[in-house]
Structure formats: structure tokens, C-alpha cells
Amino acid sequence: MADALVQVPGPQARALVEAPLVLQVERLSVRLGGREVLHDVSFGVAAGELTGLIGANGAGKTTLIRTVLGLQPASSGALRRASVGYVPQKVTLDPDLPVRARDLVALGVDGERLGTGWRSPRRRARVDELLSAVGASHLADARVGTLSGGEQQRVLIAHALAREPQLLLLDEPLANLDPPSTQAIVRLLALLARSRHMGILLSTHDINPLLPFMDRVVYLAGGLAASGTTEEVVRSDVLSALYGHHVDVLRAHGRVIVSVADEHREEGCDAPEEGDATLHALASAPQPSRGDNEGTADAGCELSAEDERPTP
Amino acid sequence: MTVVHAIFAPGLFTNGPVQTAALISATVALVCAPAGLFTVMRGQSFAGHAFSDITATGGSAAALAGTGPLAGFVVMGLAGAGLMGALGVQRQRGRDLVTGITLGAALGLAALFLYLTSTASSTSGTTVTVLFGSVFALSSSYWPVVAGLGGAALASMLVLWRPLLLSTVSPELAAARGVRLRLSETAYLASVAVAVALAALTVGAILSTALLIGPSAAGLRFGKTPARACFWAVGFGVVSLWAGIVLAYDSYDWPPAGRGWPVSFFVVALVTGFYAMAQMLGRAPARLRGAS
Numbered sequence: 001m002a003d004a005l006v007q008v009p010g011p012q013a014r015a016l017v018e019a020p021l022v023l024q025v026e027r028l029s030v031r032l033g034g035r036e037v038l039h040d041v042s043f044g045v046a047a048g049e050l051t052g053l054i055g056a057n058g059a060g061k062t063t064l065i066r067t068v069l070g071l072q073p074a075s076s077g078a079l080r081r082a083s084v085g086y087v088p089q090k091v092t093l094d095p096d097l098p099v100r101a102r103d104l105v106a107l108g109v110d111g112e113r114l115g116t117g118w119r120s121p122r123r124r125a126r127v128d129e130l131l132s133a134v135g136a137s138h139l140a141d142a143r144v145g146t147l148s149g150g151e152q153q154r155v156l157i158a159h160a161l162a163r164e165p166q167l168l169l170l171d172e173p174l175a176n177l178d179p180p181s182t183q184a185i186v187r188l189l190a191l192l193a194r195s196r197h198m199g200i201l202l203s204t205h206d207i208n209p210l211l212p213f214m215d216r217v218v219y220l221a222g223g224l225a226a227s228g229t230t231e232e233v234v235r236s237d238v239l240s241a242l243y244g245h246h247v248d249v250l251r252a253h254g255r256v257i258v259s260v261a262d263e264h265r266e267e268g269c270d271a272p273e274e275g276d277a278t279l280h281a282l283a284s285a286p287q288p289s290r291g292d293n294e295g296t297a298d299a300g301c302e303l304s305a306e307d308e309r310p311t312p
Numbered sequence: 313m314t315v316v317h318a319i320f321a322p323g324l325f326t327n328g329p330v331q332t333a334a335l336i337s338a339t340v341a342l343v344c345a346p347a348g349l350f351t352v353m354r355g356q357s358f359a360g361h362a363f364s365d366i367t368a369t370g371g372s373a374a375a376l377a378g379t380g381p382l383a384g385f386v387v388m389g390l391a392g393a394g395l396m397g398a399l400g401v402q403r404q405r406g407r408d409l410v411t412g413i414t415l416g417a418a419l420g421l422a423a424l425f426l427y428l429t430s431t432a433s434s435t436s437g438t439t440v441t442v443l444f445g446s447v448f449a450l451s452s453s454y455w456p457v458v459a460g461l462g463g464a465a466l467a468s469m470l471v472l473w474r475p476l477l478l479s480t481v482s483p484e485l486a487a488a489r490g491v492r493l494r495l496s497e498t499a500y501l502a503s504v505a506v507a508v509a510l511a512a513l514t515v516g517a518i519l520s521t522a523l524l525i526g527p528s529a530a531g532l533r534f535g536k537t538p539a540r541a542c543f544w545a546v547g548f549g550v551v552s553l554w555a556g557i558v559l560a561y562d563s564y565d566w567p568p569a570g571r572g573w574p575v576s577f578f579v580v581a582l583v584t585g586f587y588a589m590a591q592m593l594g595r596a597p598a599r600l601r602g603a604s
Contacts, residue, residue, distance in 0.1 A: 086488040091482045098537055098538055098540075099477070100537065103537060112490055113474055113475075114471050114475070115471060115473060159485070
């Protein structure tokens with residue numbers, strides 16, 4: 001952990017000069033099936049920065065990313081972005097497909113072009129370089145479907161990097177990863193953002209793995225968004241205004257717990273038991289060592305519901 | 313010498329229908345390999361089978377109209393491809409349902425056409441030819457048509473290779489890359505329709521799926537990449553067809569004497585044999601992991 005902070009400059013080390021924006025979203029609203037999923041959302045992503053798109057399931061994270069990609073039309077608002085790379089949510093890679101990691105990355109280089117493509121030393125070198133950039137050189141000849149979740153995520157990131165995008169969008173890349181893989185992927189993304197001077201927007205329902213590396217946060221709730229640094233946004237008053245009712249933000253051992261009142265339970269993340277949710281979240285909160293919460297059913301689920309206000 | 317003669321009966325290589333059959337079946341195997349490969353990789357074997365049933369309808373309609381079966385195979389197959397592409401059902405369950413209903417309707421029509429044809433001409437030969445085929449029955453005048461149609465389908469698969477592969481791996485990744493999914497899917501289905509029509513010409517409409525799917529499924533067990541799997545599939549297909557032709561030619565000396573066994577039986581039996589062998593000998597995906 002300490003090593004990583006030395007290698008990867010965190011938010012503290014950011015240049016004072018404002019980096020150019022690679023994504024600018026202004027007063028964006030999106031309707032899906034008659035329902036306004038996003039309302040007046042505004043934020044920017046700067047080159048070289050890692051931005052977390054935080055929100056519970058159903059908060060509109062995927063809709064926002066698809067709108068930025070141009071796969072989903074906006075009902076109003078403006079959107080400007082630089083060239084983009086994309087890692088979709090829940091890509092299921094079939095282990096029976098004879099597609100190696102290097103083949104998937106090669107499809108990132110020129111997969112939409114017609115023809116079969118010719119093998120060339122240049123293409124191969126480019127694929128090797130991309131795999132090495134994500135620390136997956138040793139996986140080059142393995143079938144992608146047989147790789148672990150974290151390994152697949154690295155290969156998908158290499159695929160998305162193939163065209164040197166200035167903006168990288170990742171939809172829930174940390175879902176279904178164990179804590180060590182989660183940490184490794186977040187660290188890799190922070191490193192890529194700095195070294196390639198690329199803006200990264202990463203959606204997740206759990207803010208905690210991002211805290212040491214994230215430059216900015218875009219917090220989605222009830223179709224609205226708040227954006228800024230973690231200190232500016234993840235506060236009781238800001239999030240209460242966002243949710244439209246009282247929200248507690250608790251900090252313990254470098255972790256954040258956002259606690260949403262019970263009648264708005266559906267906006268929190270899927271807490272397993274009615275009354276136990278808060279206690280559970282608190283119990284799993286102080287866990288500086290890895291693997292502590294591996295056995296718990298909702299490890300990493302910090303947007304919990306509560307009945308009473310807890311005392312930290 | 314006697315062993316060689318027992319396998320390659322005298323006159324085999326100089327026999328006109330055998331030469332035509334060998335040429336046409338090699339072309340068909342070449343066209344079926346890439347089309348079948350993507351059908352297997354995309355999990356659309358059921359749709360591939362639907363094409364053989366739709367093709368049976370076309371062939372029986374052509375027989376009723378008194379034209380050659382190939383026109384019926386191709387026209388109905390392409391119509392089916394257009395329909396499936398237009399409906400564009402992406403979810404597996406919905407796709408299987410639409411496919412199942414379509415093929416049921418197609419076979420119902422085939423039953424009607426075949427009934428009308430056999431009662432009109434009082435032969436059951438048409439039914440057997442359309443449904444089970446005979447590569448020996450093809451005259452050499454078919455070759456240019458087969459080469460032209462097959463060449464077009466093959467070229468289309470090679471042109472679409474990378475976008476199709478990307479959308480096979482993940483439709484989302486392909487869409488984000490600007491691949492027009494509906495268009496490439498429809499063009500691919502049209503190639504499958506032509507491949508099935510040509511397979512129907514050689515082994516019959518009902519058995520054509522075996523020729524589409526079997527060699528490719530076996531090839532996928534051996535090839536480490538789609539391209540290599542495709543080469544294996546061509547090999548399995550050509551060997552199955554050619555060996556089937558040799559065996560069928562030999563079978564004229566087998567009991568019941570003087571009639572010969574249907575070539576389609578041998579071809580499909582060999583395809584099935586290759587697939588079974590590939591399942592046993594081919595590397596399992598788990599063992600294909602790289603250096604890790």
C-alpha cells in the first residue's frame with residue numbers, strides 16, 4: 001500500500017495547473033422508457049485524472065456511460081468528449097471460444113475493420129506493448145474465457161487502450177473482484193491515467209477501493225449528480241441535498257460509509273438483512289488488512305440502510 | 313494392390329459423376345467451414361438447423377414447380393436470413409422461440425409440397441432427393457453455379473471476419489467500436505443460408521446441418537485460434553465428403569447387391585465420427601491456458 005502511493009502520485013500530487021477536460025457534460029438529462037433517469041447532470045473529467053462515478057444500483061451510472069459513448073441519446077443538455085475507449089459491464093467471455101488474450105487486444109487495434117487482417121510484426125509488437133502496459137504479458141496466449149475476473153479486466157483494459165483514447169470509460173470494472181484484485185485494478189488505472197495523460201471515468205457502487213487513488217468523484221443519486229473532490233462531495237450536507245433527505249457520512253479507518261435512511265432503502269445498495277445492515281457495514285469497515293471481509297456476503301457494500309443513526 | 317483396389321474400386325477416378333461430386337463437395341466443405349465456425353461460436357446451431365428446414369421447403373417447392381432444387385434452396389434460405397436479420401432477436405430465448413416456430417411452419421409447407429409433388433408424378437424419388445440428397449446425382453453443369461454462390465458466401469465471411477469475431481466475443485464491445493451489428497449479422501446469416509443450400513445439394517436438406525456444424529465443431533477442438541479452427545474444419549469437411557463418396561462407390565458391391573448405399577449416410581457418419589474423435593483427442597479449454 002505504501003509502495004503504491006510512492007509509485008503512483010495520488011490526488012495530493014496533482015499539478016496545480018488545470019488539465020484540459022477530455023469530457024464535459026453540461027445539464028444532461030436522459031429519459032429511458034418515460035422515466036427521467038438523469039436530470040441536469042453536469043461534470044467534467046480532466047486529462048490525467050481518475051474520476052469515480054459512484055452510485056447505488058439503478059442510480060443511472062450505466063445510462064450515463066452509454067450516453068457519453070453515444071449509444072444512448074440524451075433528451076437535453078450538452079456533451080463534449082475526446083476520443084474514447086470503453087470497458088463494458090459484465091462482459092462474459094466464453095471459455096470455449098478459441099480467442100486468446102492477444103487476439104482480443106488485436107481486435108481492439110482494428111476489430112471493426114473489414115477483412116481477416118494480416119499477421120504482421122508491427123501488429124504483434126503493438127499487442128505485446130498493450131498487454132505489457134496492463135501487466136498481462138504472461139497471459140498473452142491463454143484463452144480469455146479461462147482467465148480470472150481480474151485477469152480478464154486487464155485484457156479488456158488493454159483492448160480499450162488500443163486506439164490511444166484520451167478518455168477511458170469503465171462500467172463497474174470492480175464488480176465480482178476479490179479485494180486484492182480490486183486494489184490491483186484501481187492502482188493500474190491510476191497509473192495509466194497519469195502515465196498516458198488520459199482521463200478515466202470508472203463507475204462503481206463502492207467508493208472505498210477508489211479513495212486512495214481517485215482525483216474526483218461524480219456522485220449519482222435519484223437522477224441527480226454532485227461532483228468535485230471526495231472531500232467536497234462525500235459530505236453529509238452535500239449528499240443529503242442530493243438524496244433529498246438526511247444522509248450520514250461516516251469515516252472510519254480511511255473508509256467511508258454513506259448511510260441512507262430506512263424509508264429510502266431502495267436507494268442504498270442491496271443490504272442483506274433488515275436491521276443488521278448498518279451494524280454489518282460498520283463491522284466490516286475497519287479492515288486495513290486484506291481478506292478480512294472476504295467471507296462476508298456483502299463485503300464492500302457501503303451504501304447501507306439504517307434504522308437508527310449509529311455512533312461510530 | 314488388392315487392398316488398394318478394395319478401397320478405391322476400379323474406375324473410381326475416371327468416373328464422371330464421381331469427379332463432379334468430388335469437385336462440388338470440396339467447394340461446399342470450403343464454404344461451410346467459416347459459416348459453420350461462426351454459427352458454433354455464436355451458439356446459433358439451432359438457427360443453423362432452421363436453415364436446413366427452410367431449405368427443405370424451398371427444395372420441395374422447386375420440385376413441385378419442376379425446376380432444379382438448388383434455386384429453391386437458395387431463394388428460401390436467403391428469404392429466411394433476411395427475415396431473421398430483420399427481426400434481429402438478440403436474446404437467446406426469444407431467438408430460439410422465433411426459430412422454432414419458423415422452422416415448424418417451413419416443414420409444414422415442405423410436407424404439403426412434397427405430398428403434392430409425389431401424388432402428381434407418382435414418384436417418391438423427389439422426397440428422398442430433396443431431404444436426403446445424392447451428390448452423385450449432380451450434373452457437371454451445377455459446378456459453375458456452386459462455385460459462384462459459394463465464392464460469394466465465402467468472400468462475404470472473410471470480409472466480415474473481424475467485426476463478426478468482435479461481436480461474437482462481445483456485442484457491447486463491437487457496438488462501442490461502431491460495428492453495425494444488425495447489418496453484419498444479416499450478411500453473415502445470408503452466408504450461412506447459402507452454405508446450407510449448397511450442403512443440402514450434396515447431402516440433402518435434412519442432413520445439411522450436420523455438414524455445417526460438425527466439421528466446425530470438431531475444428532474448434534483443435535484450432536487455438538478461429539483461423540486455425542477454420543482450416544481444420546475445411547479438412548474434416550473435405551475428408552468426410554470425399555471418403556463418403558469413395559465408400560458409397562464401393563458399396564455397389566456390398567449387400568444388398570447392385571444398389572449401393574446412400575452417400576449422405578456415409579458423409580454424415582464420418583462427420584459425426586470426426587466430432588466424436590475431436591471431443592476425445594482435442595484439448596479441453598482449461599488445458600489451453602498459457603504460461604500461467
